[in-house]
Amino acid sequence: xxxxxxxxxxxxxxxxxxxxxxxxxxxxxxxxxxxxxxxxxxxxxxxxxxxxxxxxxxxxxxxxxxxxxxxxxxxxxxxxxxxxxxxxxxxxxxxxxxxxxxxxxxxxxxxxxxxxxxxxxxxxxxxxxxxxxxxxxxxxxxxxxxxxxxxxxxxxxxxxxxxxxxxxxxxxxxxxxxxxxxxxxxxxxxxxxxxxxxxxxxxxxxxxxxxxxxxxxxxxxxxxxxxxxxxxxxxxxxxxxxxxxxxxxxxxxxxxxxxxxxxxxxxxxxxxxxxxxxxxxxxxxxxxxxxxxxxxxxxxxxxxxxxxxxxxxxxxxxxxxxxxxxxxxxxxxxxxxxxxxxxxxxxxxxxxxxxxxxxxxxxxxx
Amino acid sequence: xxxxxxxxxxxxxxxxxxxxxxxxxxxxxxxxxxxxxxxxxxxxxxxxxxxxxxxxxxxxxxxxxxxxxxxxxxxxxxxxxxxxxxxxxxxxxxxxxxxxxxxxxxxxxxxxxxxxxxxxxxxxxxxxxxxxxxxxxxxxxxxxxxxxxxxxxxxxxxxxxxxxxxxxxxxxxxxxxxxxxxxxxxxxxxxxxxxxxxxxxxxxxxxxxxxxxxxxxxxxxxxxxxxxxxxxxxxxxxxxxxxxxxxxxxxxxxxxxxxxxxxxxxxxxxxxxxxxxxxxxxxxxxxxxxxxxxxxxxxxxxxxxxxxxxxxxxxxxxxxxxxxxxxxxxxxxxxxxxxxxxxxxxxxxxxxxxxxxxxxxxxxxx
DNA sequence: TTGAAAGCGCTAACAT
DNA sequence: ATGTTAGCGCTTTCAA
Numbered sequence: 001x002x003x004x005x006x007x008x009x010x011x012x013x014x015x016x017x018x019x020x021x022x023x024x025x026x027x028x029x030x031x032x033x034x035x036x037x038x039x040x041x042x043x044x045x046x047x048x049x050x051x052x053x054x055x056x057x058x059x060x061x062x063x064x065x066x067x068x069x070x071x072x073x074x075x076x077x078x079x080x081x082x083x084x085x086x087x088x089x090x091x092x093x094x095x096x097x098x099x100x101x102x103x104x105x106x107x108x109x110x111x112x113x114x115x116x117x118x119x120x121x122x123x124x125x126x127x128x129x130x131x132x133x134x135x136x137x138x139x140x141x142x143x144x145x146x147x148x149x150x151x152x153x154x155x156x157x158x159x160x161x162x163x164x165x166x167x168x169x170x171x172x173x174x175x176x177x178x179x180x181x182x183x184x185x186x187x188x189x190x191x192x193x194x195x196x197x198x199x200x201x202x203x204x205x206x207x208x209x210x211x212x213x214x215x216x217x218x219x220x221x222x223x224x225x226x227x228x229x230x231x232x233x234x235x236x237x238x239x240x241x242x243x244x245x246x247x248x249x250x251x252x253x254x255x256x257x258x259x260x261x262x263x264x265x266x267x268x269x270x271x272x273x274x275x276x277x278x279x280x281x282x283x284x285x286x287x288x289x290x291x292x293x294x295x296x297x298x299x300x301x302x303x304x305x306x307x308x309x310x311x312x313x314x315x316x317x318x319x320x321x322x323x324x325x326x327x328x329x330x331x332x333x334x335x336x337x338x339x340x341x342x343x344x345x346x347x348x349x350x351x352x353x354x355x356x357x358x359x360x361x362x363x364x365x366x
Numbered sequence: 367x368x369x370x371x372x373x374x375x376x377x378x379x380x381x382x383x384x385x386x387x388x389x390x391x392x393x394x395x396x397x398x399x400x401x402x403x404x405x406x407x408x409x410x411x412x413x414x415x416x417x418x419x420x421x422x423x424x425x426x427x428x429x430x431x432x433x434x435x436x437x438x439x440x441x442x443x444x445x446x447x448x449x450x451x452x453x454x455x456x457x458x459x460x461x462x463x464x465x466x467x468x469x470x471x472x473x474x475x476x477x478x479x480x481x482x483x484x485x486x487x488x489x490x491x492x493x494x495x496x497x498x499x500x501x502x503x504x505x506x507x508x509x510x511x512x513x514x515x516x517x518x519x520x521x522x523x524x525x526x527x528x529x530x531x532x533x534x535x536x537x538x539x540x541x542x543x544x545x546x547x548x549x550x551x552x553x554x555x556x557x558x559x560x561x562x563x564x565x566x567x568x569x570x571x572x573x574x575x576x577x578x579x580x581x582x583x584x585x586x587x588x589x590x591x592x593x594x595x596x597x598x599x600x601x602x603x604x605x606x607x608x609x610x611x612x613x614x615x616x617x618x619x620x621x622x623x624x625x626x627x628x629x630x631x632x633x634x635x636x637x638x639x640x641x642x643x644x645x646x647x648x649x650x651x652x653x654x655x656x657x658x659x660x661x662x663x664x665x666x667x668x669x670x671x672x673x674x675x676x677x678x679x680x681x682x683x684x685x686x687x688x689x690x691x692x693x694x695x696x697x698x699x700x701x702x703x704x705x706x707x708x709x710x711x712x713x714x715x716x717x718x719x720x721x722x723x724x725x726x727x728x729x730x731x732x
Numbered sequence: 733t734t735g736a737a738a739g740c741g742c743t744a745a746c747a748t
Numbered sequence: 749a750t751g752t753t754a755g756c757g758c759t760t761t762c763a764a
Contacts, residue, residue: 012515014757025735030759037760038733055511060490061427061436062757065740070427072470072491080459081692086452093446093473102487104438105471107459121468124426125438145421149378286679310676313652326447380741391751396743403744404749428741431756 013054021050033058064126072102073336074122076132077156078110078252084279084306084325085133088156091329092131099337101128110135110198110252116142123151129336133157136199137219152343154336157328159349161218166339167349168332170323172222173214175354176229176277177236179303179321182356183273184237187364188301190245192264192271193230194257194281196223197248205231209241226277226305245271249281257284258291265292265300272365273301279308286318302361316360323354379420387416399424430492438468439702440488442498443522444476444618450645450672450691451499454522457695458497465703467494476501476564476618482508489517495702499523502565503585518709520702523694525715527584532705533715534698536689538588539580541720542595542643543602545669545687548722549639550603553730554667556611558630558637559596560623560647562589563614571597575607592643592671611637615647623650624657631658631666638731639667645674652684668727682726689720 019029024043031037032047033056039047050056064070073096077085089105096103104122108115115135119142122130133156134140140160147153147165155167183191197203201215202224208215208231217225227246234241244267247260257276261284264271274289276282282304289296296302296316304311304320311318331350339345385395390409397403398413399422405413416422430436439462443451455471462469470488474481481501485508488496499522500506506526513519513531521533549557563569567581568590574581574597583591593612600607610633613626623642627650630637640655642648648670655662662668662682670677670686677684697716705711 015759016757026757027736027759028734030757031734034759040733043733055515057486057489059492059757061430061492062740063759064427065431065742065757066759068740070491079456080446081449081453081456083447083449083452086449087447089471090445090447090473093471097472102470102472102491104468105455105459106463106468107456120423123423125468126425126427149421283675290679308676309649310674310679313656313676314680381743382741392741393743393752394750396741397750400743406749409749425741428756429743431741431758432743434756 012059013051013056014059015056017054018047018051018056021054022047034063068126069128069340070126071100072104072125072127073333074104074106074119074125074127074130076106076108076115076118076122076130078133078135079107080105082280083308087325088329088332091326091331092333093329095330095333095337099333101333101337108133108135112136112139119143119146123149127151128340129154131156131332131336134160137161137221138199138201152336152339154332154339156332158222159218161216164347166335166347168328168335168352169349170328170352170354172225173217173229173232175321175323175356176226176275176305177233178229178354178356179305180230180233180275181237182319182358182362183275183301183303184233184239186273186301186362188273189239189365190242190269190271190273191230192245192247192261192267192274193227193277194247194249194260194264194274194285195227195277196221196250196252196281197227198250198252199224202227203248205246206243210235223277230275249284252280254280254284254287257281258288259284261285261288262292265289265294271300273303273362275303275305277305279304279306282306282308282318286314296361297363298366301363301365307357311359319359319362320357321354322357324352328352378425379417379422381422381424383420384413384417384422387420388413400429434492435494435706436492437466438470438491438493439699440470440472440485440491440493440496442472442474442481442484442488442496444499444501445473446471448646449674453691454695454698457692457697458699459695461696461699461703465699467699467703474499474501478502478505485509485512489515493517494706495520497522497698497702500526503527503587504565504567518702518705520698520705522698524588525584527582530713532701532713534694534701534718535715536694536718536720538591539583539595539598541687541689541722542592542641542671543599544595544720544722545671546596546599546641547603548685548724549641549667549669549728550599550605552639552667552728554639555605555731556608556635556637556639557596558611558613558627558633558640559593559643560613560615560626560630560640560651561593561643562587562616562618562647563593564616564618565590568593569614571612572609576601589643596641615650618644618646620646620650620653623647624654625650627651627654628658631655631660637666639669639728641669641671643671645670645672648672648674648684652680662727663729664732667729667731673723677725685725685728686723687720688723690718694718
C-alpha cells in the first residue's frame with residue numbers, strides 16, 4: 001500500500017460511522033451531536049466520544065440541504081484591494097464569525113455584468129443573504145430578484161432607486177457639502193473636484209446647477225452624490241460653479257485622476273483648492289501635485305474624501321472627510337443577520353455619520 | 367394574500383420542476399443543463415427554455431453532495447484590512463473566479479486558536495482546498511490533518527516545519543540581507559530593526575549571532591527570518607550586532623512599533639538607520655519619526671520591508687523592499703487549483719523574487 | 733428518549 | 749439518447 005505524499009482518498013467519517021461506533025442510530029447520533037431533539041446524557045457522551053475517535057466532522061452541505069440555511073453570507077464588493085472595501089470586509093467578517101457565519105467574497109470591479117455573475121454564483125451556493133455594493137444604481141434587477149426569491153440583500157455604501165432593501169449608507173451629499181463648505185468658508189472661489197462620474201446619470205450635473213429641485217440621490221453613485229454636494233455648497237455660498245473645474249475620470253483609476261488633476265492645474269485662472277471624492281482619486285491627484293511640485297496649502301488647498309493613515313505622514317497633513325468604514329461593515333452584517341432571524345421587519349436605511357478632519361492642507365487662498 | 371415587503375417564501379424551482387415543464391426526466395434535464403452525458407440538441411433547447419421560464423438556478427449544494435467538490439477554496443489570512451493580505455486576496459480571488467471557484471475568507475488575527483477554528487469551519491463547508499498564512503510555524507497539526515484527509519493546503523507567505531505542502535514564499539532572509547546590506551554599504555554601523563518577534567522561536571536570536579549554522583528558516587515566522595537576514599548582513603560586513611538595536615513588539619500593532627522606535631531613538635549613541643520588517647511596523651516607526659521631528663535621511667536613514675503607495679507621497683520617498691504581493695496571491699491560487707486537478711504531483715515551494723527600491727530615505731550617515 | 737423511514741436536489745450507474 | 753433507480757450525509761417526521 002503505497003502512500004502518496006498527500007493522501008486524497010481516505011473517506012471522511014460520516015454520522016453513520018459515528019452511530020455504528022456508538023451503537024445507536026444515525027438519528028440519535030445526529031441529535032447528540034447537533035443539539036436538537038432529546039438525547040439521554042449518557043448516550044450523548046458515548047456519541048461524542050465515538051465522534052472524537054473517528055475524527056468526525058459534520059458535513060454542513062448535507063445539513064444545509066435539509067435546513068435550507070448555509071450560515072454563509074455573500075459579499076460583492078468592488079475591489080478588496082481598495083482599503084475602503086478591505087476595512088469594511090473586516091467589519092463584515094468579524095460580525096459574521098461572531099454569529100457563526102462564513103463569508104464568501106467576490107469582486108465586481110464596478111462592472112454590472114460581473115456583479116450579476118457574482119450574485120448568481122452566490123445564489124447557487126445558497127448563501128443566506130448578500131451584502132452588495134452595487135456597481136450601478138439603476139441596473140439592479142438581479143438584486144431585486146434575489147431579494148424577491150428569499151435571499152435578503154443589504155446595500156452597502158450605495159443606495160439604489162426602486163429597490164426596497166436594507167442599506168448602510170453615509171450621507172455623501174451632506175459630507176461633501178461640509179468638505180467643500182470648509183474650502184468656501186476659507187475664501188476659495190475656484191475649487192477643482194476630481195470624481196469618477198462613471199454612471200451616465202452622474203454626468204447630468206449641468207442640469208443640477210441652479211435647479212430648484214435636487215435630483216433623487218438614490219439614482220446617483222457616491223461620486224455623483226459628492227459632486228451634488230459640491231454644487232449645493234457653491235449655491236449656498238452664492239459662488240458660481242465653473243464646469244471646467246469639474247474633472248471626471250470615467251473610471252476608478254489613479255492614473256486618470258492624475259491626468260485630470262494636471263488638466264485642472266493648467267486652467268487659467270488655476271484652482272486654489274482641490275477636492276477629491278475618494279481614495280483612488282486622492283491617490284492620483286496627490287501624485288499630480290507632487291509631480292508638479294505644487295506647494296500645499298500655499299499654492300493649493302487639498303481636501304480628500306476618505307481618511308487614510310498616510311495622510312498624517314505627509315507634510316502638511318491632509319484635511320480629510322472621515323467615514324466609519326469598519327463600522328459600516330459591522331452594521332451591514334448585523335442588519336443582514338437580523339433580517340435572517342426575522343424576515344418580516346421593514347427594511348431599514350441606516351445612515352452613519354462622517355466627520356471632517358481639518359489638518360494642515362487647507363488654508364485661505366492667497 | 368398579504369405580500370410582505372421582502373418575500374421569503376416562494377419555493378425555488380428545482381430540476382424536477384424544470385423536467386416536468388419540459389416533459390423529460392430529471393436526469394435528462396440535469397444532463398441538458400449541466401453539460402454532462404448525452405442529450406439531443408432539440409431536447410437541450412426545450413429544457414433550457416423551461417429552466418429560463420421557471421427562473422431555475424441549480425443548487426450547487428446538492429451537486430456538491432454527489433460530486434464531492436464544492437468549487438470553493440478557503441482562505442485563512444491574518445487580517446484582510448492589512449494591505450498585504452488585501453492585495454494577495456485580490457490575486458487569489460481573480461484566479462479563483464477565472465477557474466470557476468468561489469472563495470471563503472476568514473481572518474485569524476495571528477491567533478492559532480482562531481486559525482484552527484477557521485480551518486474547521488472551512489472543512490465542514492467542504493471547501494476543495496485551503497490557502498493559509500499560518501499563525502504559527504510549529505502548531506500546525508490542524509493543517510496537516512486537513513491535508514491528510516484530502517483537503518490540500520497551500521502555505522502562503524510563511525513556511526512551516528515538518529509539513530509537506532505547496533507553498534508560495536519569498537526569501538525573507540535574503541531580502542532582508544539585501545535591505546540591511548544597503549544600509550551597511552552606505553556606512554551605517556548602528557541600524558535599528560523593528561519587528562514583531564511574536565513567536566517564541568523568533569526570540570532565540572541571541573543564539574544565532576556568531577553561530578556557524580543558521581537556524582532552520584522553516585521554524586521562523588517572517589519577522590524572525592528578517593531579523594536573521596539582518597544579523598547575517600552584519601556578520602558578512604564584519605559589523606557587530608548590538609542587541610539594544612533589536613526592538614521586538616511582540617504583536618502586530620503600530621502603537622507598540624511606535625514605542626519601540628522611540629526607545630531605539632533614545633539610545634546612546636542613537637541609531638543612524640532603521641529597518642522596519644513589514645507595513646505595520648513601518649506605520650508605527652514612521653509615526654515615531656514624525657513625532658520626534660527626525661529628519662530623514664539626514665538624522666536617520668529609513669528602509670521599509672513592503673512597498674506602499676504612500677511611500678512616494680512623503681518627502682523624502684521611502685526606500686522599500688518590494689514584494690510581488692498580488693502575484694503571490696495568484697500563484698497560491700494557481701498552485702491549489704493545479705493540485706485539485708492532479709493531486710499526485712509532488713508539493714512545490716515557489717519562491718517569488720523581491721526587489722529593493724532605493725529612494726530618498728537612505729544616505730550615508732553623518 | 734430512541735429508531736425507522738423519508739427525503740432535501742442533484743448526479744451516476746445502469747438499463748433500455 | 750433517455751429514463752429508472754439509487755444514494756450523497758444529514759435532519760425531520762412519525763411510531764414505538
